[in-house]
Amino acid sequence: MTEFVLVAGAWLGGWAWDDVLPDLRAAGHGVHPLTLSGLAERRGEPAGQQTHVQDIVDLVEERDLREVVLVGHSYSGIPVGQAAERIGDRLAHLVLVDANIPVDGQAFVGAGPWGGAVAEAIGANDGFWPPLTAADYAGQGLTDAQIARIVTGSTPHPGGTLTEPAALAGPLAALPATYLTCLLDSPEPPPPVATLLRDAGWHHTTLDTGHWPMFSQPTALADILLTATTH
Template sequence: MTDFVLVAGAWLGAWAWDEVVPGLRAAGHGVHPLTLTGLAERRGEPAGQQTHVQDVVDLVTARDLREVVLVGHSYSGIPVGQAADRIGDRLARLVLVGGNVPVDGQAFVDAGPWGVAVAEAIGANDGFWPPPAAADFAGQGLTGEQIARLVAGSTPHPGDTLTQPAALTGRLAALPATYLTCLLDSPEPPPAVAALVRDAGWHHATLDTGHWPMFSRPADLAEALLAAAAR
């Protein structure tokens, strides 16, 4: 049996995986959606980048999980990628769903030119990155109802987790990993991921939907996660 640990991206909590969980459990696996500190039902708790890394490590060790598939979506690829090395031989596979890849000494806001706008938004909103408006979800394969769920459930994201750097303790390239590109979001993986696929043997898969597949294509996402775990 595989234990899936599911971590959603910015603004979201464990609730974001509600429609993915049944497909994984029906296949006989353990499923552990995680809300990172400062988000959703944990809103108001202070958090930095390493807090989110420790959230993942603590869940795995406290529940004594084995054969773990760590799944990081979007922003959470940064803490999940760091945690993957720290759980040692408990890790079966790292899966990043349209996720950011941690780079030692680099923060989320350092990953691209858009980081300047994110940093400015954090500075203008009392240290938090405000959730997107409904219009920002357009073109991502989402229905109006799905967008409404996203907007209603999103909470401001703690800024320190986005501006503090990642700290890798091992070689990310050496980990067994799958990167899942959401084609409506971007037809190609980021350059750093493309290099890992080319040089480190990371597996690359695609899903024909947008950046939030746990809402737009939850059953297909569950199948993609099962396929990644079976590699």
Template structure:
């Protein structure tokens, strides 16, 4: 039995996986959605990127999970990629959902041209990255109801997690991994990911949906995760 540990991106908590979990459990696997420190029901807890890495490691170790598939979405790919190295032989596979990947010594805000805008938003909002508005979700394959659900559940994201550098012990290319590109968000993965996909342990997957497939295409996302677990 595979144990899926599911970590959503910025502003979101474990609730973001509510429509994905049933299909994983119906297939006979464990599913463990995780809320990172400082978000959703954990709002107010001290939070930084390394705290988020530890959140993932702690869940795996506390529940003594084996044959673990770590799933990171958007921002959470950065702590999930680091946690994957730290859980040792408990790891079976990592799935990176539509995101940048961690780079040793670099923060999340250094990963793309939008980093300056994110850093300025954090500085202007008392150390938090404010959630997106409904208009920001246009063109992402979401219904009005799904957009309302995301906006209503989102909480400000702790800014320290975005500016704290990643710490990798070994190259990401050594991990058994699947990278999922959401085509409505971007037709191709980032250049750093494309290079990793040329290696023997990385695999590519695609969904014709936007950046939040756990809402727009939860059953298709579950299918991708199950296929990754079977590799």
């Protein structure tokens, strides 16, 4: 039996996976949606990026999970990627859902041209990255009801998790991984991912939806996660 550990991106908690859980459980697998420190029901807990890495490692070790498929979406690909190498032989596969990936010594705010704007927003909002507004979700394949659900459930994201650099013990290329590109968000994976797809033999798949497929296409996303267990 596979044990899926699901970690959503910025502003979101474990609740974001609610529509994906039934299909994974119906297939006979264990499912563990995780809310990272400082978000959703854990709002107010202090958090840096390494706190989030430890959140993931702690869940796997405290529940003594084996045959783990670690799933990271968006921002959470950075702590999930670090946690994947730290859980050792408990890891069966890493799945990155339209995600950032950790680069040793680099922070989330240094991962793209938008990093400066994120850092500025954190500085202007008491150390937190404020959630997106409903208008920001336009063109992402979401219904009005789905957008309202995301906006209502989102909480400010702890800035320290975005400015603290990643720390890798080894190359990500050594990990068995699948990368999902959501085509409405961007038709091409980011350059560091493209390099790993080419050089490390990571499996690559796409979904014709936006950046939040757990809301817009949960059944299709569950199918991709289930397929990842066979790679």
